[in-house]
Amino acid sequence: MTRTTKPKPQTAPAFTAPAIPPADVLGRLAALKTASTPALKQQWRELFGTEPPPYNRRFLESRLAYRIQELAYGGLKPETLARLEALGEQLDGGKVTVRRMRGDDKPIAGTQLIREYQGVEHVVTVTRDGYDYYGRPYQSLSAIARAITGTRWNGRVFFGLRPSRGAV
Known part of the structure; x- marks a missing residue:
């Protein structure tokens, strides 16, 4: 009996986001406001390595602004991410349905x-x-x-x- 091996599925190469020099951050953030939506979507592809979500322009701008700063200055430390995750678990008990509920359904005070x-x-x-x-x-x-x-x-x-x- 001969043994055959299955070919391994090819995986896409790991995405590596470009490094952004801290000196370029302010200029890139300012340019987001005047960039066209197709240009924002192209930046999304370059910075996230995925297709942009079908959300509005303001969402794309805010997420791109965060990503630019994250790539230039570094993101949250793993300890901070773990602490935030633990706090979230305390609030919702790990229940995904609770996590997805909006907490801001009440109008702002003074309304x-x-x-x-x-x-x-x-x-x-x-x-x-x-x-x-x-x-x-x-x-x-x-x-x-x-x-x-x-x-x-x-x-x-x-x-x-x-x-x-x-x-x-």
């Missing part, structure tokens, strides 16, 4: 939400700890919507922060 209901205008102010409605603190918009209407409402839907499920 005023205005809703007219049955001919009366209702103004709610977002605070750091919750919401203020006519000088009274509330923990949720749903509680305020219930105080206004007398029935259960999703507060985010009531105040127009999220469309209702029936809306198209």
Whole structure:
């Protein structure tokens, strides 16, 4: 019985990002603002070694700016990355679904939400700890919507922060 060996699959050569001299960083960062989108995408290919994601221009600019600085000055130390990962695990218990949830679903403190209901205008102010409605603190918009209407409402839907499920 003869033994045959399978040919090893060819792997793409490892990507090596170009070195960027620290003296060039400011000029390259300034050039990002005036570069065309195709030029930004080409820089992405050169600096990341992958195809650029289909995101907007601002995203490309910010990630390229970070990458330029990272290549010039060095990235985060492995110890820092490990510490950040450990902190993230503490916050979400290692659950990917929790990690993907947005934590910034509440409007910024000071924002005023205005809703007219049955001919009366209702103004709610977002605070750091919750919401203020006519000088009274509330923990949720749903509680305020219930105080206004007398029935259960999703507060985010009531105040127009999220469309209702029936809306198209």
